[in-house]
Every structure is written in C-alpha cells, then in structure tokens.
Amino acid sequence: MVFIADWEDFSVKAWELASKSPxxxxxxxxxxAHKAQLVLKVTNNRETFRYSSQHLEAEFNKIKTFGLxxxxxxxxxxxxxxxxxxxxxxx
Numbered sequence: 017m018v019f020i021a022d023w024e025d026f027s028v029k030a031w032e033l034a035s036k037s038p039x040x041x042x043x044x045x046x047x048x049a050h051k052a053q054l055v056l057k058v059t060n061n062r063e064t065f066r067y068s069s070q071h072l073e074a075e076f077n078k079i080k081t082f083g084l085x086x087x088x089x090x091x092x093x094x095x096x097x098x099x100x101x102x103x104x105x106x107x
Contacts, residue, residue: 052070
C-alpha cells in the first residue's frame with residue numbers, strides 16, 4: 017500500500033490505475049470521526065494508493081468530485097462487461 021500525502025499526486029495515480037484496469041478497480045472513502053480524518057483508498061488488488069486528510073472542510077468538495085467521476089468511470093466499465101456477457105449468451 018502506497019500512502020500519498022499530496023492530493024494532486026494521489027488523484028493522478030488513482031485515475032491512471034482506474035483507467036488501466038476499470039473492471040478490477042474499486043475505491044473506499046472512510047470518515048474516521050474520532051481522528052477527524054477522511055481516508056480515500058483506491059486499489060485493483062495489485063496496487064493500492066491511499067490518501068488521508070484532516071482538512072475536511074477545505075478538501076471535501078474535491079474528494080467528492082473525484083469520487084463521483086471515478087464512480088462514473090467504473091460504472092461504465094461494469095456496464096460494458098454486462099453488455100458483452102449478454103451479447104455472448106445470445107450468440
């Protein structure tokens with residue numbers, strides 16, 4: 017697991033990972049309330065990148081936007097897999 021302290025580096029690495037293998041990539045977002053910390057992790061079972069922030073108000077919007085964009089990318093990959101399986105069954 018690679019911990020990345022800089023948001024820009026993390027977002028680039030995570031996006032590259034998700035683009036390279038969207039079918040196996042997943043991400044988690046956790047709020048550690050007792051530490052007032054937000055933790056974001058992206059993995060594809062071979063590589064894992066982790067980012068955490070204690071500046072919740074300052075970084076919440078960019079983390080939310082990143083999560084929504086990543087969800088769209090991963091959902092399109094899942095839809096493509098389902099469509100190809102359905103097409104193979106009909107053939």
